[in-house]
Amino acid sequence: MSAAAVMRAAPEPDVEPAAFKAAMRRLAAGVTVVTSRHGATVNGMTATAVCSVSAEPPLVLVALNRSSASHGVVSRGGAFALNFLSETQSELATYFAGRDGKSFDAVPHRLGATGCPLIEGCAARLDCVLESRHDEGTHTIFVGRVLHAETGDGAPLIYGDSAFHGLTTI
Template sequence: MNTNQVVPAPEVAVDPAAFRHVVGHFASGVTVITTVVDGEYYGTTASAVSSLSMEPPMMLACLNRSSSTHDAVLKAGVFGINILAEDQSDLAMKFGRKGGDKFDGVPVTVSAEGVPMLDGALASIVCRVEETPTGGTHTVFLGVATDASARAGEPLAYFRGAFGRLERVKEIAAYDAVRDWVLGRRTPLGSALDPVEIAAQAKSDPHNVHNALVKLTAESLVVRGDKGEFLSAPITRELTDSVYDGRLTIELG
């Protein structure tokens, strides 16, 4: 077998909408990237942020080239990474919007480099830009950390297009696993769905599995037996139409 064989890239890429849906299943933390140019503050919400190296200490942050913060970081040569706490989803939403004074009413502490760092953030890292490779619509800012601090607390998480607590991420994952279990008929019709068994197979918390079964009962995918046990509901045309209509209501409003 020739291990040096080059596999040609497919001519057709994954559909962007499908790709967005799939990568949305990757849970991440939430940050606000900040910088300053000529005394004016810039900031934007970003989840494509990661540690890169320990020697030297480096971070990377990916910013869309259409963002004004992107251009400001290029010009300033320095940026701040503000890792948001679980109670700061309002800041994630505020800095995620375009236009307006995003810093209005937001307390900040200015770093030695002049970068505005958000007060109350779970962790803060100031970086000096070292390299700026590009990929697709984004620039990857590789920065050497010049200052870093953190406090006790829990992080804000981003999962499937929504902000929330890490516990919320686990709840959504449990719901998806239980729904797949029910629709896949891994427990035969007529047999009780065992939350403990499902939790063990899905590597989830039994409490979250139980709550998922309750939710699926409200969605008519699960029914309660005479003894209160959970049972998979038979799939009927009416049930399929009901689930489809419900999804349209959620997605289209």
């Protein structure tokens, strides 16, 4: 059967937004602060929709809501950095999930080659230039080419079932 025939035979969707969100809350994920810069504008936002795409070349993706301020800064600045939070940094996750008045003044960091903030104390950091973008639904998938990667000492911070967790080895 051709792919087109399979597509035509697909059943009608049967999913309420609430059911979809409840299911996705069961997917535990590492917590990242996505930082971005355009001129004097610097921003950071908490994200879990972050994924490795390719090792050679090194590519990653992040899905950002088009209503977020970061979406505009990444689009205009053409770069982003991924700061994988450590389990001691849940306060930063909450801070950067806020909308207004976010500042890096009290957040220890340095600037990467792209000008995006690299936050101290993270489990790992990636500095990326924008490779491509794909609009899907309410979000844009930004694919970044990694210019620099480094790891820290902390264990990763995890988000699942609407709460932050440390990583427990089983």
